[in-house]
Amino acid sequence: MNKNKMTMDILEKLSIKVTRGAYPGIEVKSVASNQVQSTQIFAPQVPKNDTKLLVVFTGSNLGFEESLSEAKKLKDLGYTIDVAISESAESMFGEERFRSLNPRSLYTAKDKMNYLEMVQNVDAVVVPIATQNTAIKLSLGLQDSFISMLLWQSLWQGKTLFMNMDDMTTHRGMEAKSKMLLQMMSGYVDKLKRLGVKPISTLNLSKSIHESFTSEKNSSIKFEGAIERPVITEKDILKRAAGDTITVPLRAIITSLAQEAAKNLSINIVRQNG
Structure with a gap:
């Protein structure tokens, strides 16, 4: 028997078993390469996470x-x-x-x-x-x-x-x-x-x-360019999670709506020195 045909027959049978649930969590895909139909098996990858x-x-x-x-x-x-x-x-x-x-x-x-x-x-x-x-x-x-x-x-x-x-x-x-x-x-x-x-x-x-x-470890609000007195708005605050502590430039202007949003979300705003 042709060895290539034998291999394809084995893969086909394996594919049928997987499709019927014999191997849960394994996905089977057919891939065309050089006009020859082949089968590849992909096991799901668990994301690396040490948390x-x-x-x-x-x-x-x-x-x-x-x-x-x-x-x-x-x-x-x-x-x-x-x-x-x-x-x-x-x-x-x-x-x-x-x-x-x-x-x-x-x-x-x-x-x-x-x-x-x-x-x-x-x-x-x-x-x-x-x-x-x-x-x-x-x-x-x-x-x-x-x-x-x-x-x-x-x-x-x-x-x-x-x-x-x-x-x-x-x-x-x-x-x-x-x-x-x-x-x-x-x-x-x-x-x-x-x-x-x-x-x-x-x-x-x-x-x-x-x-x-997975959010940024640095909790500071960043601004593009050299802005002498950036303005912290309600929108900036609402992007943060409740209970966060955020750092803003020393001379930043914090709008009243931003202050109210921070209070409602128990967000602590700290002005950085220097």
């Missing part, structure tokens, strides 16, 4: 499936994932639901005495769904549970903390009838932002976090 994240799940089922999906996307982007679950989350969903993420480590309340090590071994902490209870405890510095202790320690050690606070002014979709309670919760959210917590939304969690880590 380690601790994803913390609290006892809320609102947006839970979406949170798992976003955590999986972070893994696809090459992030190393550790998972910590509260007692409520463990009771509601069970450990196996979280093991589906194939985390490097899975921590539960029984591991709470190792909270220092958990935080030290990661670059950032992510809370896809924060309950009111979690937010209030963190804003007040209460450390009476596994998760509240873990989150406080992450801020204490200067780790970046991303948290979904979209539902802080509602409980299970219901807004408080008391204006005083709404004001209190808004106050807690503002305090968390001042503590350095970066707000995120579950729906674009993976995108927001990835953009945060």
